Amino acid sequence: MQQETSSIIQTVLDYVASPIRALQEWLSEYLPGDEWAAYLAFAFYVILILSGGLGAILSRNLIRAMLGLVLTFLGVAGMYLLLASPFLAFMQLLIYVGAICVLIFFAVMLTRNTDGGEESRLPSLGSLFYGLLAFLAPLAVAGPLIVMYAGKVQVETPQTVPSGKLGAGLLSSYVLPFELISIILLVAMAGAVYLAFRGYSPKRSGDDQ
Amino acid sequence: MEISGISILSLVTIIVACLLVIALMVVNALVMVYVERKGSGFIQRRPGPYEVGPWGTIQAACDAMKLLAKELFVPANVDFFLYFLAPVLAFLPVLALFIPIPFGPFLTTLKVPDGVVLILAFAGFGLLANLLAGYASNNKYGILGAGRAVSQGVAYEIPMILALLAVVFQTGSMNLSEIVEAQGSAPWRWNFLCQPIAFFIYLVTLVAETNRAPFDLPEGESELTAGFHTEYSGMGFALFFLAEYANMLLVSFVCATFFLGGYKGPILDGFWWTFIKAYAVMWFIVWIRWTFPRVRFDQLLNINWKWLLPLSILNLWITAVVIKIV
Secondary structure: OHHHHHHHHHHHHHHHHHHHHHHHHHHHOOOOHHHHHHHHHHHHHHHHHHHHHHHHHHOOOHHHHHHHHHHHHHHHHHHHHHOOOHHHHHHHHHHHHHHHHHHHHHHHHHOOOOOOOHHHOOOOHHHHHHHHHHHHHHHHHHHHHHHHHOOOOOOOOOOOOOHHHHHHHHOOOOHHHHHHHHHHHHHHHHHHHHHHHOOOOHHHHOOOO | OEEOOEEHHHHHHHHHHHHHHHHHHHHHHHHHHHHHHHHHHHHOOOOOOOOOOHHHOOHHHHHHHHHHHOOOOOOOOOOHHHHHHHHHHHHOHHHHHOOOOEOOOOOEOOOOOOHHHHHHHHHHHHHHHHHHHHHHOOOHHHHHHHHHHHHHHHHHHHHHHHHHHHHHHHHOOOOHHHHHHOOOOOHHHOHHHHOHHHHHHHHHHHHHHOOOOOOOHHHOHHHHOOHHHOOOOHHHHHHHHHHHHHHHHHHHHHHHHHHOOOOOOOOOOOHHHHHHHHHHHHHHHHHHHOOOOOOOHHHHHHHHHHHHHHHHHHHHHHHHHHHHHO
C-alpha cells in the first residue's frame, strides 16, 4: 500500500514539476550547458560573501558588523555546498554562526558600545595603507597563477565524500595535523583560563553556597 | 534532470514540504496553547480557559486574532533594521530544520546523509535571533535576557550534541531515516532502553534549549518582565511565539526519532506513531513546567558544566567501548 501511495505522490510531483522543467529547458538554451545553475549559485554566494565582508568593514555599529560577518559565513557555507561537501557546510554554520558569532556578540554586549567609540572613527592613512597591503599580498601570489593556468587545467566535478570516510581519513593518514590543531586549541584554552583566573582567590568569590 | 546533485523534483518537494511545515507550525501553536492552558489548569486544580466556545476551545484562535490586529509598537531609539530582522530570523530557519525529519517511511522531505548536523547548524540561528532581539530593543531587560540566552544556549548545546552523538555512534549513521530503521517495532527495541543516560540528558537539555520552565531564565517573567522579547508587540511577538512552539515541536520530533523509534510502533508502522510520540514529549515539556520551580542562574550553569557535560562524555566513552567490544 505504501508503494502505491509513493507512486501516486511521485506522479503528482512530476505534474507539479513539469512547468519548472519547461522553464529550465528554455533557460538552458541561453546559458552554458547544464552548469548554469552552478554558475548562478556561485554568483549568488560571491555576492553574499562580498557584501557581507563590506558590511563588516564599513559598518559603524559593532553588532551590524557582526551580522555582516554572519552573511559572509553563510556565503562560504554555500560555497562548500557547491563543492559537494555538505558536511563541511553544515559544520561551518554550526561552529562559526552558532558558536563563534554568538560568543563575539556576548563579548560586544559586555562592552559599552556607544556610537562615539573608537571603532566609529575613520581609520588613519597608515592603517589604510597596511590594510591595502594585506589585501594585495594574496592577490600578488594567486594572480599570476590564475593568469598562467587559466583555461589549461581541467578540474573534475567534485564528488561528495561520505562523512564516515572523512572521519576515517582524519584519524589515519591525516592524524598528525589533526592532533596538532587540537593542541593549538588546547593552548588557546589554557591561555584563556589563565587570563580569566589571574588574581583570583577562592575567598573573595564564595557566595553561592 | 540533475542540478549539482539535487534534482528539480526534490526542489519541488522541498517547497511543498516548507508550505506543509508552515501549516503544521501554525496549527501546532494553536493546539498547544489550548493544551498548555488546559493542562496547567488541570495540574493547578483550576478550570483554565472556559468562556470562549465549548470548553474554551476557540480561546487560542481568538488570541491569535488579537495578536494579528494589534498595533506594532516600536519604542524610541531602537536599532530599526535589527529590531525587525530578529523575529524573521527566529522564524525562517525553522523551515530548514524540518527537512531531514522522517515523519513516516515515505513522508520525509529529503533523506539528508548528515541530517543531524543540518538540524544542529540551523538551530544556532534561533539563538542569534534572540540575541539580536534583546540587543536591538534598547531595553535593559532585553539585554539581560539576551545575555542569559547566550550562556544558556551555548552551554546546553554541548551535552545535547554529545547525547545525540552516542546514538549516532551506535547506529553508525547521521541520517535520521537510517537511525529510525535501525530501531525495531517493539518498544523494548527502541534506543531509549539501550541509551538511558543519553535519553535522560537529551530530555533535560531539550527543555533548556527551548527556553522553557524550569530553565526559562532568558524570559523569566518575575525577574525580567519578558526578557529578550519585552519590547515586541503584535506580530513581532507572535513570530517569536510561533518560533518557540515550532522549536519545541522540532526537539520533540528529534527525540521521537532518536530515542523512541520514530514511525515504528507495536501495531502498523506509519507517520501516526511519529506524531503520537512527538506530542507525548510535548506534553512532558508542559508537565514539568508546572512541576519544578525555576532554577537560579548559577544553579542552571552548574547543572550543565558540572553534571551533564561529564556525564555525557562518560556516556559517549562507554558507548564507544561497548561498540568496539561487541
